[in-house]
Amino acid sequence: MKKRLLTVMALLGVCALTACGNDDTGAAVNNNGGAAAESDYDYIKNNGKMVIGITVYEPMNYYDTDGTTLIGFDTEFAALLCSRLGVMPEFQIIDWDMKETELKSKNIDCIWNGLTVTEERRANMDFTDTYLINRQCVVINSADSATYTDKASLASAMLSAESGSAGESAIVDDDTLKSASYTASNSQQDALVALNAGNYDAIVIDYTMAKASVGSGDFADLCIVEGIELANEEYAIGFRVGSDMTAKVNEIISEMKSDDTLKNIASKYDLLDLYEQAVK
Numbered sequence: 001m002k003k004r005l006l007t008v009m010a011l012l013g014v015c016a017l018t019a020c021g022n023d024d025t026g027a028a029v030n031n032n033g034g035a036a037a038e039s040d041y042d043y044i045k046n047n048g049k050m051v052i053g054i055t056v057y058e059p060m061n062y063y064d065t066d067g068t069t070l071i072g073f074d075t076e077f078a079a080l081l082c083s084r085l086g087v088m089p090e091f092q093i094i095d096w097d098m099k100e101t102e103l104k105s106k107n108i109d110c111i112w113n114g115l116t117v118t119e120e121r122r123a124n125m126d127f128t129d130t131y132l133i134n135r136q137c138v139v140i141n142s143a144d145s146a147t148y149t150d151k152a153s154l155a156s157a158m159l160s161a162e163s164g165s166a167g168e169s170a171i172v173d174d175d176t177l178k179s180a181s182y183t184a185s186n187s188q189q190d191a192l193v194a195l196n197a198g199n200y201d202a203i204v205i206d207y208t209m210a211k212a213s214v215g216s217g218d219f220a221d222l223c224i225v226e227g228i229e230l231a232n233e234e235y236a237i238g239f240r241v242g243s244d245m246t247a248k249v250n251e252i253i254s255e256m257k258s259d260d261t262l263k264n265i266a267s268k269y270d271l272l273d274l275y276e277q278a279v280k
Contacts, residue, residue, distance in 0.1 A: 057114070078091075100121075158201045
């Protein structure tokens with residue numbers, strides 16, 4: 001996916017902030033003029049911004065009805081957290097399959113887009129504290145609601161999920177679903193569009209996205225299959241392995257939980273049930 005840089009509008013309440021001093025390379029320097037021990041916190045503060053890797057999907061990071069302003073739970077969460085951190089948020093659309101590479105190479109400073117915590121991913125990134133409990137769900141055409149009712153009925157179906165996503169893992173790791181005919185999609189949005197066009201029998205996507213998308217608008221004919229249990233998952237922010245940003249951001253997340261900032265954003269985007277599970 002072609003990368004674009006996105007900015008949060010003033011309505012999110014983020015003011016321009018002055019960056020800390022740095023040398024010509026942007027690296028932090030010690031009193032002797034040499035490079036200090038590598039610190040993501042210093043690197044980001046010196047740049048005056050945190051580059052946030054995302055994909056576009058509702059309700060986490062998406063465009064409003066005029067198609068120009070980026071909004072969503074993660075968008076507002078990130079903007080307010082960056083304000084407290086003293087930097088500007090800069091949202092960059094990434095190829096989800098390349099997220100670990102983008103992070104390691106410092107093309108982005110974090111991954112913040114309904115990112116599921118997995119043991120496999122822990123080898124390539126550090127996770128902050130959990131802020132939402134999500135789950136994967138099966139979405140079908142409403143006309144097929146009598147045909148696809150459980151995992152067994154999907155065993156010979158044509159399935160899709162976003163490549164490299166928790167939805168893909170839910171299919172290939174499940175003893176029943178892994179026998180289905182599976183084709184990866186470039187994004188969850190692409191999977192929804194393809195399902196709507198009749199290219200697949202069912203897709204597995206984040207419950208957060210399904211809840212916000214199906215049953216109305218362009219996807220009025222789609223529905224969630226209730227009763228199919230797929231594992232719950234934790235949403236967190238991904239930073240580079242060993243990054244000191246993880247602890248810094250956890251402090252702010254704790255504050256935002258305590259003062260109900262996160263709760264209010266979750267309520268705004270109809271995610272209060274998932275937020276409350278995370279803070280039990």
